[in-house]
Amino acid sequence: MHGLRGWETSAALAVGTSGSTGDSKVVLLSAGALVASAELTHARLGGPGTWLVALPTTHIAGIQVLVRSLVAGTEPGVMDLSTGFRASGFATAARGVLTRPGPHYTALVPTQLARLVATDGPGLAAIRAFDGVLIGGAATPPSLLERARAAGVRIVTTYGMSETAGGCVYDGVPLEGVRVRLTDGTGTAADGTEGRIEIAGPVLALGYQGGEPFGEWFRTGDLGRLTDDGRLEVLGRADDMIISGGENISPTRVERVLAAQPGVHEVCVVGVADPEWGQAVAAAIVPGDPRTPPDPDRLTAAVREAVGRSATPKHIAFVPELPLRGPGKVDRAAVARSFG
Structure with a gap:
């Protein structure tokens, strides 16, 4: 990390954002943020377990499955994604994970979930056997969630990004120690229950490579609202x-x-x-x-x-x-x- 500033040298991981709404940036994450995310995830799910990697490890969601495995002291199963995601391939990779003792977890994006629940085959049978299935990376249609849950899949919806070491709000509720507020986009509290989502807590990244360090709060590009029971509902990106x-x-x-x-x-x-x-x-x-x-x-x-x-x-x-x-x-x- 020659030439980097002091705060940047504390980074344990540099990971690119998806760039889905603009130029990709490189996010710098500390070991503390990565471990905190993994530990808080296990605490919410019910304890450490064995994970199946079904996402590319070039993105934060896939990387965090590896980090959670390291923190849990378990060896993850790894799905071969070289030819794309197929329900049959998921079932094959899950077989070795599900035979191990303790809880079993995986993380998917909505497109993968849709393929697994599309037919009553080995893919659906495998995903039903997991104790927790994290779904994130994109908005999940409510109809897909209903169909998956009705089929017996233990879905946990997640919201987060590279800048928060992955998902940090599960089923609309922030992980322990994570704080969420809605503002008008300038740090001023928004009127009512809708506004720009801002996040603080132990999972927050150090900052962007070549930029200034993040402060206490990270201002996302997303809009959200609070439901009647206080859960966060993401309404989409402000730019959209x-x-x-x-x-x-x-x-x-x-x-x-x-x-x-x-x-x-x-x-x-x-x-x-x-x-x-x-x-x-x-x-x-x-x-x-x-x-x-x-x-x-x-x-x-x-x-x-x-x-x-x-x-x-x-x-x-x-x-x-x-x-x-x-x-x-x-x-x-x-x-x-x-x-x-």
Whole structure:
């Protein structure tokens, strides 16, 4: 680390962000933050156990599975991802993990979970046997969560990022010692229960390589709200907000409505240029059965009723798959470009 400043030399790990909404940055994490994240995760899940690595270890989610294994003193199972993620490959890799004593855990992105619960096969049987399945890296459609939980999968939704050593809010509740607040984006407390998400605590990174160290609080690029029972609900990135006819529209809210409709497998909602409205809401949808996609009029009606007229998609395109960038994150810029 020759040439780095004093605080930067305390870093034990340098990991790149996914760059899904801009240029990738290198996050510097201390050993203390990595270990704290692992220990707090085990405390929330019910104790140390054996982990299955099913995510690339070039990203923080995969790296933290290795760190948790080191902290637990257990040898992780490792899934071969060289040819992509397949339910059969997951089942094979899980077999060796599930025979070991103690709790069994893994971490997945929503796309992987969807493939495992798509059919009643060995992949679903394997994922059911885990004591905890962390799901993060991207927004998970409520319909997918309901389907997985109904199938007996012990899902734990996570929110976090490289800057917080991975997931630090589980099922809407911060890990012990992690603090979350909602602000107007400048550090001032937001009015009501919605605002920019800021995070503090022992899992926080030192800072970005070549930048200034983080302070007590890290200001994320995400918007959130507090539910009636005090849980954090992530509304999506502030940069992704669609402004149509002067109205601010959360694409995440529209996606949740569309994803819950029969015949919709995956969906991404973006804003596209519109001469009259400034931006128009556009939805790229992966149908469950490409031969019989859902009725667009029924989809727009569902959004109109649940979110409002201004949020109703003006453009709907049925696509075979959504472009990905990073571990399971949809490339929203590529989706927007596809609408021309």
